[in-house]
Amino acid sequence: MIINRRKLLSYRCPFCGSIQYKSFSIFEFHDDRILNKLCDCRKSAINAKKDKNGGFTFEVPCIACGDTHKIKITNRNLWLSSINYIFCDKTNTEIAYIGGYLEVRNKIDSYEKEIDDLITKLGYNDFFLNIRIMLEVLNKIHDLAEEGSLMCECGSTDVELTLLDDRVKIGCKECSAHTFAFARSNQDLVNLYDCRYIILCKKINIRETMEV
Template sequence: MLVNTNLALAIRCNKCGKIHTNNITLFQLKNNSYININCNCGETKARIKTENYKEYCLEIPCFACEETHIFKYSLDQLLKGNLVIRCLDGVEICFLGDETDVKELLKGQKDDFTRVIEELSFYDYFTNNDIMTKSVNKIKELEQEGSIICECGEENIGIDLFSDRIEIKCLQCNGVQIIYAESDEDFNNLLSRDYIMIHKHAVEYIDAFKFNNDR
Protein backbone atom coordinates (compact mmCIF):
# COMPACT_ATOMS: atom_id res chain seq x y z
CA MET A 1 0.00 0.00 0.00
CA LEU A 2 1.29 3.45 -0.92
CA VAL A 3 1.45 5.83 2.06
CA ASN A 4 1.35 9.54 1.28
CA THR A 5 3.86 11.33 3.53
CA ASN A 6 3.24 14.74 1.96
CA LEU A 7 1.43 17.27 4.13
CA ALA A 8 -0.16 20.61 3.29
CA LEU A 9 -0.57 23.26 5.97
CA ALA A 10 -2.78 26.31 5.49
CA ILE A 11 -1.96 28.79 8.25
CA ARG A 12 -3.00 32.40 8.71
CA CYS A 13 0.16 34.44 9.22
CA ASN A 14 0.50 36.16 12.58
CA LYS A 15 2.18 39.17 10.93
CA CYS A 16 0.43 39.95 7.64
CA GLY A 17 -2.83 38.07 8.30
CA LYS A 18 -2.86 36.23 4.97
CA ILE A 19 -3.41 32.50 4.42
CA HIS A 20 -0.95 30.59 2.25
CA THR A 21 -0.60 26.83 1.88
CA ASN A 22 2.82 25.28 2.51
CA ASN A 23 3.77 21.74 1.52
CA ILE A 24 6.22 19.55 3.43
CA THR A 25 7.07 15.86 3.51
CA LEU A 26 7.59 13.92 6.71
CA PHE A 27 10.95 12.81 5.33
CA GLN A 28 12.17 16.41 5.73
CA LEU A 29 11.88 16.16 9.51
CA LYS A 30 14.86 15.21 11.63
CA ASN A 31 14.67 13.96 15.18
CA ASN A 32 14.31 16.83 17.68
CA SER A 33 15.18 19.45 15.05
CA TYR A 34 12.59 22.06 14.04
CA ILE A 35 11.97 23.13 10.48
CA ASN A 36 10.35 26.50 9.86
CA ILE A 37 7.22 27.04 7.82
CA ASN A 38 7.43 30.56 6.41
CA CYS A 39 4.87 32.96 5.00
CA ASN A 40 5.39 34.78 1.70
CA CYS A 41 6.01 37.95 3.74
CA GLY A 42 9.03 36.27 5.36
CA GLU A 43 7.50 35.68 8.79
CA THR A 44 7.84 32.22 10.38
CA LYS A 45 4.23 31.21 10.88
CA ALA A 46 4.90 27.73 12.31
CA ARG A 47 7.63 25.28 13.32
CA ILE A 48 7.43 21.49 13.27
CA LYS A 49 9.68 18.71 14.53
CA THR A 50 9.49 15.02 15.32
CA GLU A 51 10.34 13.32 18.57
CA ASN A 52 11.65 9.80 17.92
CA TYR A 53 9.56 9.72 14.70
CA LYS A 54 6.54 8.73 16.77
CA GLU A 55 5.26 12.07 17.96
CA TYR A 56 5.21 15.32 16.00
CA CYS A 57 5.24 18.75 17.60
CA LEU A 58 3.75 21.77 15.81
CA GLU A 59 4.24 25.32 17.15
CA ILE A 60 2.04 28.11 15.78
CA PRO A 61 2.21 31.82 16.76
CA CYS A 62 -1.51 32.56 16.92
CA PHE A 63 -2.86 35.56 14.99
CA ALA A 64 -5.98 35.52 17.18
CA CYS A 65 -4.62 35.67 20.73
CA GLU A 66 -0.94 36.44 19.97
CA GLU A 67 0.24 33.46 22.03
CA THR A 68 2.32 30.55 20.66
CA HIS A 69 0.34 27.31 20.72
CA ILE A 70 1.99 23.87 20.82
CA PHE A 71 0.16 20.88 19.35
CA LYS A 72 1.33 17.27 19.41
CA TYR A 73 0.18 14.56 17.00
CA SER A 74 1.01 10.94 16.37
CA LEU A 75 2.29 9.77 12.99
CA ASP A 76 -1.06 8.05 12.42
CA GLN A 77 -2.97 11.30 13.01
CA LEU A 78 -0.81 13.20 10.52
CA LEU A 79 -1.13 10.54 7.85
CA LYS A 80 -4.91 10.51 8.21
CA GLY A 81 -4.90 14.30 7.75
CA ASN A 82 -7.94 16.58 7.67
CA LEU A 83 -6.96 18.24 10.93
CA VAL A 84 -8.58 21.55 11.82
CA ILE A 85 -6.36 23.22 14.42
CA ARG A 86 -7.93 25.81 16.70
CA CYS A 87 -6.82 28.46 19.15
CA LEU A 88 -8.00 28.05 22.75
CA ASP A 89 -10.66 30.64 21.92
CA GLY A 90 -12.02 28.31 19.23
CA VAL A 91 -10.72 30.26 16.22
CA GLU A 92 -9.46 28.08 13.36
CA ILE A 93 -5.79 28.92 12.80
CA CYS A 94 -4.52 26.02 10.69
CA PHE A 95 -5.72 23.27 8.34
CA LEU A 96 -3.45 20.26 7.95
CA GLY A 97 -3.70 17.25 5.65
CA ASP A 98 -3.55 16.19 2.02
CA GLU A 99 -3.19 19.18 -0.33
CA THR A 100 -6.50 18.48 -2.09
CA ASP A 101 -8.32 18.12 1.23
CA VAL A 102 -6.82 21.34 2.59
CA LYS A 103 -7.97 23.24 -0.50
CA GLU A 104 -11.48 21.90 0.03
CA LEU A 105 -11.42 22.96 3.69
CA LEU A 106 -10.36 26.45 2.69
CA LYS A 107 -13.19 26.69 0.16
CA GLY A 108 -15.66 26.42 3.02
CA GLN A 109 -14.19 29.38 4.85
CA LYS A 110 -14.98 33.05 4.32
CA ASP A 111 -11.59 34.61 3.75
CA ASP A 112 -12.55 38.05 4.98
CA PHE A 113 -12.04 40.09 8.09
CA THR A 114 -15.74 40.07 8.98
CA ARG A 115 -15.52 36.43 10.05
CA VAL A 116 -12.42 37.10 12.11
CA ILE A 117 -14.13 40.03 13.83
CA GLU A 118 -17.13 37.86 14.70
CA GLU A 119 -15.06 34.96 16.00
CA LEU A 120 -12.87 37.16 18.18
CA SER A 121 -15.90 38.97 19.67
CA PHE A 122 -14.50 42.35 18.63
CA TYR A 123 -17.91 43.99 18.31
CA ASP A 124 -17.62 45.64 21.73
CA TYR A 125 -14.24 47.03 20.78
CA PHE A 126 -14.96 49.17 17.73
CA THR A 127 -16.26 52.74 17.87
CA ASN A 128 -18.78 51.93 15.11
CA ASN A 129 -19.21 48.21 14.46
CA ASP A 130 -21.21 48.56 11.25
CA ILE A 131 -18.84 51.09 9.67
CA MET A 132 -15.79 49.00 10.62
CA THR A 133 -17.28 45.81 9.14
CA LYS A 134 -18.18 47.52 5.84
CA SER A 135 -14.79 49.24 5.71
CA VAL A 136 -12.74 46.07 6.17
CA ASN A 137 -14.80 44.30 3.51
CA LYS A 138 -14.15 47.17 1.08
CA ILE A 139 -10.42 47.00 1.84
CA LYS A 140 -10.49 43.24 1.30
CA GLU A 141 -12.11 43.79 -2.12
CA LEU A 142 -9.40 46.27 -3.08
CA GLU A 143 -6.71 43.85 -1.90
CA GLN A 144 -8.13 40.97 -3.94
CA GLU A 145 -8.25 43.22 -7.02
CA GLY A 146 -4.60 44.16 -6.52
CA SER A 147 -5.64 47.76 -5.87
CA ILE A 148 -3.69 48.28 -2.65
CA ILE A 149 -0.18 49.15 -3.77
CA CYS A 150 2.95 50.73 -2.37
CA GLU A 151 5.11 53.28 -4.11
CA CYS A 152 8.21 51.16 -3.33
CA GLY A 153 6.84 48.27 -5.42
CA GLU A 154 6.57 45.80 -2.54
CA GLU A 155 3.48 43.55 -2.58
CA ASN A 156 3.51 42.34 1.05
CA ILE A 157 0.96 44.46 2.87
CA GLY A 158 -0.08 44.16 6.52
CA ILE A 159 -3.47 45.26 7.87
CA ASP A 160 -4.10 46.15 11.53
CA LEU A 161 -7.46 46.96 13.12
CA PHE A 162 -7.91 49.53 15.89
CA SER A 163 -11.06 50.73 17.62
CA ASP A 164 -11.51 53.73 15.29
CA ARG A 165 -9.29 53.03 12.29
CA ILE A 166 -7.58 50.57 9.96
CA GLU A 167 -3.86 50.82 9.29
CA ILE A 168 -2.49 49.45 6.02
CA LYS A 169 1.29 49.07 6.18
CA CYS A 170 3.95 48.13 3.64
CA LEU A 171 6.06 45.45 5.31
CA GLN A 172 9.10 46.51 3.28
CA CYS A 173 9.39 50.30 3.55
CA ASN A 174 7.00 50.82 6.53
CA GLY A 175 4.85 53.32 4.66
CA VAL A 176 1.38 53.53 6.26
CA GLN A 177 -2.10 54.60 5.20
CA ILE A 178 -4.41 55.20 8.17
CA ILE A 179 -8.10 54.87 7.31
CA TYR A 180 -10.63 56.10 9.85
CA ALA A 181 -13.81 54.03 10.23
CA GLU A 182 -16.04 55.90 12.66
CA SER A 183 -18.77 57.53 10.55
CA ASP A 184 -20.78 57.25 7.35
CA GLU A 185 -18.60 60.01 5.91
CA ASP A 186 -15.49 57.95 6.63
CA PHE A 187 -16.99 54.95 4.84
CA ASN A 188 -18.24 56.99 1.86
CA ASN A 189 -14.75 58.41 1.50
CA LEU A 190 -13.29 54.91 1.37
CA LEU A 191 -16.08 53.67 -0.91
CA SER A 192 -15.25 56.34 -3.49
CA ARG A 193 -11.70 55.07 -3.94
CA ASP A 194 -10.69 52.69 -6.72
CA TYR A 195 -7.29 52.05 -5.17
CA ILE A 196 -5.16 52.86 -2.13
CA MET A 197 -1.60 54.05 -2.65
CA ILE A 198 0.93 53.75 0.17
CA HIS A 199 3.75 56.25 -0.18
CA LYS A 200 7.28 55.12 0.58
CA HIS A 201 8.36 55.74 4.21
CA ALA A 202 5.33 58.03 4.73
CA VAL A 203 2.43 57.97 7.18
CA GLU A 204 -0.77 59.38 5.65
CA TYR A 205 -4.42 59.61 6.67
CA ILE A 206 -7.60 58.86 4.78
CA ASP A 207 -10.58 60.31 6.66
CA ALA A 208 -13.79 62.27 6.14
CA PHE A 209 -12.20 65.60 7.06
CA LYS A 210 -9.50 65.27 4.41
CA PHE A 211 -12.07 63.98 1.90
CA ASN A 212 -14.32 67.05 2.38
CA ASN A 213 -11.36 69.42 2.10
CA ASP A 214 -10.20 67.73 -1.08
CA ARG A 215 -13.65 68.24 -2.57
Protein backbone atom coordinates in the same frame (compact mmCIF):
# COMPACT_ATOMS: atom_id res chain seq x y z
CA MET B 1 -2.64 0.64 1.94
CA ILE B 2 -0.20 3.21 0.67
CA ILE B 3 0.74 5.78 3.25
CA ASN B 4 1.44 9.17 1.81
CA ARG B 5 4.35 10.64 3.73
CA ARG B 6 4.06 14.00 2.03
CA LYS B 7 1.61 16.43 3.58
CA LEU B 8 0.39 19.95 3.10
CA LEU B 9 -0.01 22.55 5.79
CA SER B 10 -1.84 25.79 5.48
CA TYR B 11 -2.06 28.77 7.80
CA ARG B 12 -2.77 32.47 7.64
CA CYS B 13 0.26 34.63 8.37
CA PRO B 14 -0.38 37.07 11.25
CA PHE B 15 1.99 39.60 9.68
CA CYS B 16 0.95 39.84 6.04
CA GLY B 17 -2.48 38.16 6.28
CA SER B 18 -1.93 35.86 3.32
CA ILE B 19 -2.86 32.18 3.29
CA GLN B 20 0.29 30.09 3.06
CA TYR B 21 0.56 26.56 1.68
CA LYS B 22 3.67 24.57 2.56
CA SER B 23 4.37 20.95 1.78
CA PHE B 24 6.63 18.73 3.87
CA SER B 25 7.59 15.11 4.12
CA ILE B 26 8.55 12.70 6.87
CA PHE B 27 12.17 12.90 5.75
CA GLU B 28 12.42 16.52 6.85
CA PHE B 29 12.26 15.32 10.47
CA HIS B 30 15.27 13.01 10.16
CA ASP B 31 18.09 13.33 12.72
CA ASP B 32 15.91 15.46 15.04
CA ARG B 33 15.82 18.23 12.49
CA ILE B 34 13.33 21.01 13.04
CA LEU B 35 10.88 21.63 10.27
CA ASN B 36 10.75 25.33 9.48
CA LYS B 37 8.30 26.73 6.94
CA LEU B 38 8.57 30.48 6.48
CA CYS B 39 5.81 32.68 5.14
CA ASP B 40 6.69 34.34 1.83
CA CYS B 41 6.95 37.65 3.75
CA ARG B 42 9.55 35.95 6.01
CA LYS B 43 8.00 37.38 9.18
CA SER B 44 6.25 34.28 10.46
CA ALA B 45 6.86 30.56 10.27
CA ILE B 46 5.47 27.22 11.31
CA ASN B 47 8.03 25.10 13.15
CA ALA B 48 7.67 21.44 13.99
CA LYS B 49 9.73 18.73 15.59
CA LYS B 50 9.51 15.07 16.41
CA ASP B 51 8.93 14.30 20.10
CA LYS B 52 10.58 11.55 22.13
CA ASN B 53 7.31 9.61 22.18
CA GLY B 54 7.11 9.53 18.39
CA GLY B 55 4.50 12.28 18.09
CA PHE B 56 5.07 15.73 16.66
CA THR B 57 4.83 19.25 18.09
CA PHE B 58 3.88 22.06 15.75
CA GLU B 59 4.34 25.71 16.64
CA VAL B 60 1.72 27.69 14.78
CA PRO B 61 1.62 31.50 14.68
CA CYS B 62 -1.94 32.57 15.33
CA ILE B 63 -3.67 35.33 13.39
CA ALA B 64 -6.59 35.26 15.82
CA CYS B 65 -4.82 36.02 19.12
CA GLY B 66 -1.26 36.88 18.07
CA ASP B 67 0.39 34.13 20.12
CA THR B 68 2.16 31.05 18.88
CA HIS B 69 0.33 27.82 19.74
CA LYS B 70 2.11 24.55 20.48
CA ILE B 71 0.03 21.74 19.06
CA LYS B 72 0.79 18.05 19.54
CA ILE B 73 -0.19 15.67 16.76
CA THR B 74 0.29 11.94 17.09
CA ASN B 75 2.35 10.08 14.55
CA ARG B 76 -0.78 8.27 13.43
CA ASN B 77 -2.91 11.40 13.00
CA LEU B 78 -0.20 13.29 11.19
CA TRP B 79 0.46 10.69 8.52
CA LEU B 80 -2.85 8.83 8.39
CA SER B 81 -5.60 11.39 9.01
CA SER B 82 -6.92 13.07 5.90
CA ILE B 83 -6.87 16.43 7.69
CA ASN B 84 -5.91 17.82 11.12
CA TYR B 85 -7.62 21.00 12.27
CA ILE B 86 -5.51 23.38 14.34
CA PHE B 87 -7.47 25.64 16.67
CA CYS B 88 -6.64 28.73 18.65
CA ASP B 89 -7.71 27.73 22.16
CA LYS B 90 -8.26 31.37 23.19
CA THR B 91 -10.64 32.36 20.40
CA ASN B 92 -11.79 28.92 19.25
CA THR B 93 -10.91 29.78 15.65
CA GLU B 94 -9.50 27.38 13.07
CA ILE B 95 -6.06 28.80 12.32
CA ALA B 96 -4.32 26.07 10.33
CA TYR B 97 -4.85 22.77 8.56
CA ILE B 98 -2.41 19.91 8.11
CA GLY B 99 -3.19 16.93 5.95
CA GLY B 100 -3.49 15.58 2.44
CA TYR B 101 -3.05 18.02 -0.45
CA LEU B 102 -6.57 17.61 -1.71
CA GLU B 103 -8.24 17.85 1.68
CA VAL B 104 -6.36 20.97 2.75
CA ARG B 105 -6.90 22.68 -0.61
CA ASN B 106 -10.60 21.75 -0.56
CA LYS B 107 -10.95 23.08 2.95
CA ILE B 108 -9.56 26.48 1.97
CA ASP B 109 -11.54 26.47 -1.30
CA SER B 110 -14.80 25.77 0.50
CA TYR B 111 -14.08 28.52 2.99
CA GLU B 112 -13.44 30.95 0.14
CA LYS B 113 -16.53 29.74 -1.68
CA GLU B 114 -18.64 30.44 1.41
CA ILE B 115 -17.36 33.99 1.31
CA ASP B 116 -17.99 34.29 -2.44
CA ASP B 117 -21.57 33.06 -1.97
CA LEU B 118 -22.10 35.57 0.77
CA ILE B 119 -20.78 38.36 -1.44
CA THR B 120 -23.16 37.41 -4.23
CA LYS B 121 -26.05 37.16 -1.80
CA LEU B 122 -25.34 40.56 -0.33
CA GLY B 123 -25.05 42.09 -3.78
CA TYR B 124 -22.18 44.21 -2.56
CA ASN B 125 -19.70 43.09 -5.16
CA ASP B 126 -18.93 46.53 -6.62
CA PHE B 127 -19.47 48.57 -3.52
CA PHE B 128 -16.54 47.58 -1.35
CA LEU B 129 -12.90 48.29 -2.04
CA ASN B 130 -12.01 44.79 -0.88
CA ILE B 131 -14.99 42.59 -0.11
CA ARG B 132 -13.01 39.71 1.41
CA ILE B 133 -11.27 42.01 3.84
CA MET B 134 -14.58 43.71 4.64
CA LEU B 135 -16.25 40.40 5.52
CA GLU B 136 -13.37 39.37 7.73
CA VAL B 137 -13.41 42.76 9.45
CA LEU B 138 -17.16 42.36 10.10
CA ASN B 139 -16.54 38.86 11.43
CA LYS B 140 -13.93 40.12 13.85
CA ILE B 141 -16.11 43.02 15.04
CA HIS B 142 -18.92 40.53 15.59
CA ASP B 143 -16.62 38.25 17.61
CA LEU B 144 -15.49 41.14 19.80
CA ALA B 145 -19.11 42.18 20.37
CA GLU B 146 -20.06 38.61 21.32
CA GLU B 147 -17.21 38.43 23.83
CA GLY B 148 -18.35 41.72 25.36
CA SER B 149 -15.12 43.34 24.18
CA LEU B 150 -16.85 46.07 22.18
CA MET B 151 -18.25 48.92 24.24
CA CYS B 152 -18.61 52.65 24.56
CA GLU B 153 -17.00 54.71 27.27
CA CYS B 154 -20.52 55.84 28.26
CA GLY B 155 -21.06 52.26 29.41
CA SER B 156 -23.35 51.15 26.62
CA THR B 157 -22.66 48.03 24.56
CA ASP B 158 -25.42 48.87 22.10
CA VAL B 159 -23.59 49.77 18.90
CA GLU B 160 -24.54 50.18 15.28
CA LEU B 161 -22.40 49.49 12.25
CA THR B 162 -22.41 51.58 9.10
CA LEU B 163 -20.65 50.02 6.14
CA LEU B 164 -18.66 52.35 3.93
CA ASP B 165 -16.64 51.25 0.93
CA ASP B 166 -13.30 51.03 2.75
CA ARG B 167 -14.23 51.05 6.45
CA VAL B 168 -16.87 50.26 9.00
CA LYS B 169 -18.16 52.98 11.26
CA ILE B 170 -18.85 51.64 14.72
CA GLY B 171 -21.13 54.04 16.57
CA CYS B 172 -22.70 54.06 20.01
CA LYS B 173 -26.50 54.13 19.93
CA GLU B 174 -26.66 55.99 23.24
CA CYS B 175 -24.25 58.82 22.55
CA SER B 176 -22.20 60.28 19.71
CA ALA B 177 -19.04 58.24 20.26
CA HIS B 178 -17.75 56.31 17.29
CA THR B 179 -14.67 54.85 15.69
CA PHE B 180 -13.69 53.33 12.37
CA ALA B 181 -12.38 49.89 11.51
CA PHE B 182 -10.59 50.05 8.18
CA ALA B 183 -11.09 47.35 5.56
CA ARG B 184 -8.69 48.25 2.78
CA SER B 185 -5.95 45.67 2.92
CA ASN B 186 -4.54 42.65 4.69
CA GLN B 187 -2.61 45.05 6.87
CA ASP B 188 -5.88 46.55 8.17
CA LEU B 189 -7.07 43.05 8.96
CA VAL B 190 -3.87 42.22 10.78
CA ASN B 191 -4.15 45.45 12.82
CA LEU B 192 -7.71 44.58 13.77
CA TYR B 193 -6.77 41.03 14.72
CA ASP B 194 -4.30 42.59 17.15
CA CYS B 195 -7.19 44.28 19.00
CA ARG B 196 -8.44 42.46 22.09
CA TYR B 197 -11.21 45.02 22.54
CA ILE B 198 -12.66 48.17 20.99
CA ILE B 199 -13.77 51.05 23.17
CA LEU B 200 -15.68 53.93 21.56
CA CYS B 201 -14.51 57.32 22.79
CA LYS B 202 -16.31 60.62 22.60
CA LYS B 203 -13.09 62.58 22.40
CA ILE B 204 -12.05 62.78 18.78
CA ASN B 205 -8.44 62.08 18.04
CA ILE B 206 -7.29 64.88 15.76
CA ARG B 207 -4.67 62.88 13.95
CA GLU B 208 -7.16 60.15 13.14
CA THR B 209 -9.66 62.67 11.85
CA MET B 210 -7.11 64.15 9.51
CA GLU B 211 -6.25 60.72 8.17
CA VAL B 212 -9.94 60.16 7.42
